Amino acid sequence: EDQVTQSPEALRLQEGESSSLNCSYTVSGLRGLFWYRQDPGKGPEFLFTLYSAGEEKEKERLKATLTKKESFLHITAPKPEDSATYLCAALRGETIKAAGNKLTFGGGTRVLVKP
Amino acid sequence: NAGVTQTPKFQVLKTGQSMTLQCAQDMNHEYMSWYRQDPGMGLRLIHYSVGAGITDQGEVPNGYNVSRSTTEDFPLRLLSAAPSQTSVYFCASSYSVGGHGNTIYFGEGSWLTVV
Numbered sequence: 001e002d003q004v005t006q007s008p009e010a011l012r013l014q015e016g017e018s019s020s021l022n023c024s025y026t027v028s029g030l031r032g033l034f035w036y037r038q039d040p041g042k043g044p045e046f047l048f049t050l051y052s053a054g055e056e057k058e059k060e061r062l063k064a065t066l067t068k069k070e071s072f073l074h075i076t077a078p079k080p081e082d083s084a085t086y087l088c089a090a091l092r093g094e095t096i097k098a099a100g101n102k103l104t105f106g107g108g109t110r111v112l113v114k115p
Numbered sequence: 116n117a118g119v120t121q122t123p124k125f126q127v128l129k130t131g132q133s134m135t136l137q138c139a140q141d142m143n144h145e146y147m148s149w150y151r152q153d154p155g156m157g158l159r160l161i162h163y164s165v166g167a168g169i170t171d172q173g174e175v176p177n178g179y180n181v182s183r184s185t186t187e188d189f190p191l192r193l194l195s196a197a198p199s200q201t202s203v204y205f206c207a208s209s210y211s212v213g214g215h216g217n218t219i220y221f222g223e224g225s226w227l228t229v230v
Binding site for chain 1: 119148150155156157158159160163173205207218219220221222223224
């Protein structure tokens, strides 16, 4: 059974204090590892997709990396506006029509950045 | 969130009532999905569609029906609402399976309470 686990569940940071979020996955034939940001009362907002081990992607203060078993979201010098819940999700490897958009999500990491 | 519209935003139902959550996208996306988000459970796939006229079950399909008569719309029907269906519902869409160069977009969510 596909499984995605995120840690820690919650993270309190001071402004400027860099940290990393972990997403470990057990998915048959990974087709993509997705990172989303979710603000309270809103839908998930797309950040990155990683497709193969060793791949890295960056966006402002965020950098996502991927290994064969886990992904990390690094937050460098965070600001209060980076406070949100960060979700990772895995898309398994099936035939194109069978896979659809069957994402398996982790439970999320709630990040609070204090000024 | 780009082009995925969900209605209603909030709804209160009595046990046994039926209702339909609407989802529409204007991006000519082939793939659409419904997820529910519950505290401590993360986002879980209810049903998905890989094109007009084609739907399939996700992880938690019981109590829900879907149909896809057009590319744009993917309504989720609750035939006889139960308190266990109290949740936040998200619709998602993408051009094709979430592979290389693709992005899965989410709507803003529909908050449903069943009393």
